[in-house]
Amino acid sequence: MSTQTLSSQPLDGMGAGCCPVSGLAEVATEHYSGPNQGLEDTGQVVDPSAFVRREGDLSSLHLMVENMSCAACIMKIERAVLALPNVQKARVNMSTRRLAVEWTGGEDLGWEIVRRVTSLGYPVAPYNPELLKKLDDKTNRQLLAAMAVAGFAAGNVMLLSVAVWAGAFSDMGEVTRTLFHWISALIALPAVAYAGQPFYRSAVMALKNGTTNMDVPISLAVLMAAGMSLQQTIAGGQHAYFDASVSLLFFLLIGRYLDTRARAQARSTAEHLLALNAHAATIADAQGRERSVPCDQLSVGMTLLVAAGQRIAADGRIISGQTEIDASLLTGETLPVQAKAGDQVYAGTMNVGNPLEVEITAVSEDTLLGEIVRLVETAEQGRAKYVRIAERASRKYVPVVHAIAAMTFAGWFITNGGVWEPALMAAVAVLIITCPCALALAVPVVQVIATGVLLRRGIIIKTADGLERLAECDYVVFDKTGTLTKGQIELLPSTSVSDGQLAIAAGLARRSHHPISQAIVRSAAQLDINQIDEVEEIPGKGLTGVYRGKAVRLGRADWLFSDTAPARDKRTEHMLETWLVVDCENPIRLVFSDQLRTDAKQVVASLQTMGIGVELLSGDRPEPTEVIANELGITNWKSSALPSQKVERLAQLSKQGHKVLMIGDGLNDAPALASGHASISPSSAADVSQTAADLVFQGAQLRSVLTALRIANYSGRIVRQNFALAIGYNFIAVPIAVMGLVTPLIAAIAMSSSSLLVTLNALRLKYRAGD
Amino acid sequence: MEVLLYLIPAALVLGLVGLAAFLWALRSGQFEDLDGAALRILNDDQDGPDKS
Numbered sequence: 001m002s003t004q005t006l007s008s009q010p011l012d013g014m015g016a017g018c019c020p021v022s023g024l025a026e027v028a029t030e031h032y033s034g035p036n037q038g039l040e041d042t043g044q045v046v047d048p049s050a051f052v053r054r055e056g057d058l059s060s061l062h063l064m065v066e067n068m069s070c071a072a073c074i075m076k077i078e079r080a081v082l083a084l085p086n087v088q089k090a091r092v093n094m095s096t097r098r099l100a101v102e103w104t105g106g107e108d109l110g111w112e113i114v115r116r117v118t119s120l121g122y123p124v125a126p127y128n129p130e131l132l133k134k135l136d137d138k139t140n141r142q143l144l145a146a147m148a149v150a151g152f153a154a155g156n157v158m159l160l161s162v163a164v165w166a167g168a169f170s171d172m173g174e175v176t177r178t179l180f181h182w183i184s185a186l187i188a189l190p191a192v193a194y195a196g197q198p199f200y201r202s203a204v205m206a207l208k209n210g211t212t213n214m215d216v217p218i219s220l221a222v223l224m225a226a227g228m229s230l231q232q233t234i235a236g237g238q239h240a241y242f243d244a245s246v247s248l249l250f251f252l253l254i255g256r257y258l259d260t261r262a263r264a265q266a267r268s269t270a271e272h273l274l275a276l277n278a279h280a281a282t283i284a285d286a287q288g289r290e291r292s293v294p295c296d297q298l299s300v301g302m303t304l305l306v307a308a309g310q311r312i313a314a315d316g317r318i319i320s321g322q323t324e325i326d327a328s329l330l331t332g333e334t335l336p337v338q339a340k341a342g343d344q345v346y347a348g349t350m351n352v353g354n355p356l357e358v359e360i361t362a363v364s365e366d367t368l369l370g371e372i373v374r375l376v377e378t379a380e381q382g383r384a385k386y387v388r389i390a391e392r393a394s395r396k397y398v399p400v401v402h403a404i405a406a407m408t409f410a411g412w413f414i415t416n417g418g419v420w421e422p423a424l425m426a427a428v429a430v431l432i433i434t435c436p437c438a439l440a441l442a443v444p445v446v447q448v449i450a451t452g453v454l455l456r457r458g459i460i461i462k463t464a465d466g467l468e469r470l471a472e473c474d475y476v477v478f479d480k481t482g483t484l485t486k487g488q489i490e491l492l493p494s495t496s497v498s499d500g501q502l503a504i505a506a507g508l509a510r511r512s513h514h515p516i517s518q519a520i521v522r523s524a525a526q527l528d529i530n531q532i533d534e535v536e537e538i539p540g541k542g543l544t545g546v547y548r549g550k551a552v553r554l555g556r557a558d559w560l561f562s563d564t565a566p567a568r569d570k571r572t573e574h575m576l577e578t579w580l581v582v583d584c585e586n587p588i589r590l591v592f593s594d595q596l597r598t599d600a601k602q603v604v605a606s607l608q609t610m611g612i613g614v615e616l617l618s619g620d621r622p623e624p625t626e627v628i629a630n631e632l633g634i635t636n637w638k639s640s641a642l643p644s645q646k647v648e649r650l651a652q653l654s655k656q657g658h659k660v661l662m663i664g665d666g667l668n669d670a671p672a673l674a675s676g677h678a679s680i681s682p683s684s685a686a687d688v689s690q691t692a693a694d695l696v697f698q699g700a701q702l703r704s705v706l707t708a709l710r711i712a713n714y715s716g717r718i719v720r721q722n723f724a725l726a727i728g729y730n731f732i733a734v735p736i737a738v739m740g741l742v743t744p745l746i747a748a749i750a751m752s753s754s755s756l757l758v759t760l761n762a763l764r765l766k767y768r769a770g771d
Numbered sequence: 772m773e774v775l776l777y778l779i780p781a782a783l784v785l786g787l788v789g790l791a792a793f794l795w796a797l798r799s800g801q802f803e804d805l806d807g808a809a810l811r812i813l814n815d816d817q818d819g820p821d822k823s
Contacts, residue, residue, distance in 0.1 A: 071810035094807030144797055152790040156783060176775075183779060 048110040050294045051126035061110050063099045063124040096268050143257045146195040150250040153191030157184045161243040181233040181240045188242035192226045195249050214394040217401050221431040228428050244747045251755045258444040263464045281313035298363045306356040309513045314347050315367040316358040323353030330667050352513045376692045379675035388465045390443040405430045408738045426740040433737040438726035438754040445762040450715040458698040466694030469678040471716035472659045479664030480618035484600045489592040491523040505580045507532035508543045508554045550583035597702045604632045619668045646672035722758045729754040
């Protein structure tokens, strides 16, 4: 039992760190482990048996793995799992941070696998692979295949075209030229038919709905260029545009592929976060046997067993057990509240005291948590109306392009006295030149680079358009607990507590899950913790034990001192406290508080100097909220805010014309996170909140918020520059095309050089984003 | 110019071989985990941990 609080600490605290985590975890386990290594009831390790799938003799288990970051992680995990008996296959997928294991024999080994990987310092969560649709995977593959075909065709057709262009200035005969055109047609036509499908499908869909999108002019340009070139080839003419048609497709497919990849990445991050939540719950069946079931199979009336340190999976009433419940994720309040038989408990809260038996009164959607999720969904619908900048550009761009092409055709048709051939040629040239090739690359390339840049700084972009929205924000609303503060109480350093006394307190405290106990153990990490015998926890009051024959007690003042408590220091009087009494010596007071993140003050100040409004919106009581607000210099603050009030406040702000960036971590922040113009949450946040947020940052530094804002602004600027570049190109090239002077050579150069320029410009983000 | 009769088909066949190789790699799942592939090369182990 003694390992519980200790082993959970390095895992929680290290965040993105890779190898050091496992090192620390091992040391901690070795150092403090008692005879019974009960890792499973820490809430850290999830019962996988509900997720093991059997096919004949073969069992398989899929796990989401956290903290993986380097080649050594892959090897360490795979090797450790393969070393287990009967394991046939263990494969880590680094892109999705998942692990697939197959073995022969019973499902019991699932436990061993989970325990083994977790003990290496990589928390895992089992998931059901069938629930995570492989749809994206399939489109991704199709795009890659289309891209390969288009690339092959573009290369080879270009080879022939260069020969034709060179031949035009020397002595290439008409027969050779026509032969080259025919070979080009042979390569290009199947390629256009195959590789262009993603665009045709989307264009047809848009037209069916009576709208247009970027894919309509793309499809038109590609198909008309191919069709007209074929006509020219048959007639033996010299204006074959096969190279333009396929290389256009090639460039566009690169952009499309990058875009899909960024989306898939965002989606897989969201799934990862969700699955980490999908812990199984333990229930007692009619015969009183314990059984593990996935949370979605819980139903009203079941008896839920909640071990100490576990999250409660459903709303319910306590049947037996007396404990304390940590509701900080639900309400933002730091301190746990007492609960006894008959009391109502809510899903998402954590049991920090003793094991509980809970009769389920509501599951999934009917729970308080479900209520919050519904609020989140409503808020997200509002956000779905956001139109991305590329979409806005294409809405304006497409009609203009079509109009110019149509006018070119009409102009040539009339001035040439009704001959349609050169008129059509000029119109197609306009379509090819204006084809939004660079436009289609302008956003995805920037997105991919920005995602990479942010990822290296421990910031994950979860929604594809999150960065765009973030760049527009001019007002920041912070949550208090867990966002501006570290979200866990800490022992304040004091001269009146000696190391020896702290070691005794820690010896008592390490037997308890209570946040105060855990704070004591954390602060005594450097000390040799004393062995205390006969430790007993009295829920809601404190701990007792025997140290070298002397009675020691740790707990509340009103429990320890029957009459009057000893005098307290005036400055810390109102703060959270606990008392240590060793035998008959003077009682010692330990004082705790939820500390600000080390750089919170600096971040708030920088935001204010950037001219961004800052507001504090907390669910906690007024006193602690005011202390924090004053310390940070935030004048706009509100306490005791309910989740729905937070949403209302955000709506009010956006009515005033602000684009609000919401930063929060609690469940109570989740609806606000979803309704903000953009949102960020720390990776320590409740999973519903992480799912609702656009960006998630890892580590203890709040500075990540500034980094994200800076990079978002910078990428926004580069996207706009890219649009300007692409449109500027058209300003030069379109008049030439309208006049009918475009040759395939000019079209090819204009197209590829503008695409290149846009890509190179986006790459600047990588170098300029450095601190 | 007869040399073109050999060279163009040769160039095309080579290109097609490359395309076929890519499509095969795509189908056999080698593009599923690009990040992992980039890291696995750092592993010095010759026989590799993957038994399958």
